[in-house]
Amino acid sequence: MDLNYPIISIVIPVYNGSNYLQAAIDSALAQTYRDVEVIVVNDGSCDEGKTEAIAQSYGARIRYVSKENGGVASALNMGIRLAQGDYISWLSHDDIYLPDKVKRQVSLMRRQTHQRVIIYSDYEALHVDKDKLFSCKISHLTPDNYLRNMLQLLFRSELHGCSMLIPKDCFEEVGFFSEQLRTTQDYDLWFKLLRYGYEFVHLPEVLIRVRWHQNQGTLSMFDIHVREVENLYVWAFDQFRKEIITFPAEEIHDLITVLRRRTLKIAPDYIAASVRSADYKLFCKLGIRLLCRNFTDRFKALIMKTASVGLYLVPQVVQNWIFYLIDRYVFFIKIDRTNHSRSIVFVVLPESLHTARWINQFIDQGWDLHVFPALDTGKVHPELKNTTVYYSFYGDIGINEKSGNRYQGIYLPTSMGVFAAVLLRSLLQRFYPSYRAHQLSRLIRRINPDVVHSMEFQIAGYLTLEVREVFGKEFPKWIATNWGNDIYLYGKLHQHQPIIRRLLECCDYYSCECNRDVVLARENGFKGVVLPVFPNTGGYDLALAKKLQHPGPISERRLIMLKGYGLERGRAVSALRALERCADLLKENNYQIVIYLASHDVIFAANLLASTTDVDIRVFPFSADAGRQHYALSHEEILRLHGQARISINNNISDGIAISLLDAMVMGSFPIHSCGACGDEWFDDGITGLIVSPNDPEEIEAAIRKALTDDDLVNKAAAINWNTALERLDYTELRELSVQFYSRVFTGSEGR
Structure with a gap:
């Protein structure tokens, strides 16, 4: 050369x-x-x-x-x-x-x-x-x-x-x-x-x-691109781990922020967790040195020798001390059952609107309601009210002071308390991964509830199963509620199939929102009692809903609602591609698109669509401020927007009865719903809604064009769907069904 x-x-x-x-x-x-x-x-x-x-x-x-x-x-x-x-x-x-x-x-x-x-x-x-x-x-x-x-x-x-x-x-x-x-x-x-x-x-x-x-x-294969980038960055971080963890903290924070803005989740979370893990090791080393200042030389030598053998041994002492405090302040509580006829322990995802709406139905029943979050985040949905919530640590952030909830755990005030809570939870998770199962077990033994109700399978249900297998037959009556993806989607994955079967074999009662999922539960080995099939989120105040609806015919509305779920199960990006194909119709008739509960990838795709087509798009992210409120919009605000919409689109590969579908039907908006989500159990395809393939933008485009151009279709559908809501979604009637739901379990000899 x-x-x-x-x-x-x-x-x-x-x-x-x-x-x-x-x-x-x-x-x-x-x-x-x-x-x-x-x-x-x-x-x-x-x-x-x-x-x-x-x-x-x-x-x-x-x-x-x-x-x-x-x-x-x-x-x-x-x-x-x-x-x-x-x-x-x-x-x-x-x-x-x-x-x-x-x-x-x-x-x-x-x-x-x-x-x-x-x-x-x-x-x-x-x-x-x-x-x-x-x-x-x-x-x-x-x-x-x-x-x-x-x-x-x-x-x-x-x-x-x-x-x-x-x-x-x-x-x-x-x-x-x-x-x-x-x-x-x-x-x-x-x-x-x-x-x-x-x-x-x-x-x-x-x-x-x-x-x-x-x-x-990168755009035409966007979903593939996101997966490849996630995998690449995780691999690259592992290759350069020693170098990256020495970066200044602000640079690491900026990098993680940039990755999340690019609609990534797995890679930035992995980097953040890995850096925290490295910080904990340094924290332990510094803690040992500070601790040793107050002891004799002989004891110093003993501690330093222990540290040299393995840092994992020292945090065990810290872990035992933390457990003492948690047991003292979380579980060694006085339980007064004199004023309560029944008690329920809910094992739930506490930041979910589904959880809040379901539990709120029973706050005036005189029952003793205990909420055990399967994820130890220290936060609850702002609409959850008048229950006792059990966390290891909690603070001011993520807590609604006006909710009437009682919190059991170690209170860590101010923003510094949030950092300490994250640190302590991560230490527990690292050195005792099953600590949450231990806490749930202690709580159940202490309270001895009439019913344990796990709401969702893959997190809450699996945690309850872990505790149930320790208790054996002494475990209280167990209701396992299946949410949209729990059996229909995860039941197809080999790593989940044996756990789902074991869960269904162990629970006494099974509840779900779709008749489809009753069949799947039986096929997966459930032999207990199936409770009545109706929405897991409670009903609607239909009088309030009527007030929130925009007056006039549905055909005169100029708003399109899109549920912004993406990542693994959501396909809002496919819906956006379909809307892009309809840009001529949208601009000609001055339509506005509102995307709510939007994940990072959907936000990116929406911004791109707005910049290339000049279509008016408003985006409300899934989390407006992770420190204060889980949702950017309250449920009432979402309902009000559905009440102004001509069509509402919910597009994903798996679901049960989506709240977004019921919201649309109650508020008069014409539903376009993906197959695989039980929409056919609520509306007639082609008459009161349209069912589409979640991965086919052309089919979704055809459905959107039909709903935007056929005034007679959307006006008639709204009237029929309102009658369906009157028959099946009235809050008072569903609340009574929900109370009977538990009464049947409290008093019945059914189940195991």
């Missing part, structure tokens, strides 16, 4: 790229650095030969090869293997190089003291749909912190692969682009190169122009 005049191979992978390919090839051939070869790899385009015709029109000026479709990574790898150059420069078919790109990078490469160097530059981005040009310059690098700089850039995805000049030899050492990855093959390789010790050198000049458009893989 001639170090002064190396040959540069520009590799252009392309799939159905006839719209942009010519500009990309022209920019490669127009480089002012002359020792360049251009390789175009056609990745099995299926555009009637248009892409191939463009490439072949350049004749001998480029090397053209065609292959079966295998993804961009496979096309890049083929081009790299065919390359005769000393360095590789990747150019996407929809991007262009500025004329001096290669020349400027080779010039900088010559000035390096070794060859294990990768040059990268700034770039410009053209937003195709808006015809706007943005400058993307990397300007926040900190001197003398090379590795920290690079990790920040990679985790924030601020490097562009087409801005790089890469030694070809590195692919033989590190490996090629991973062909199993569809959208993150580039950053997967950059992390590996950094781990292998290659040096990334920044050239602070704009040398490429990239295009942002709807057909890019």
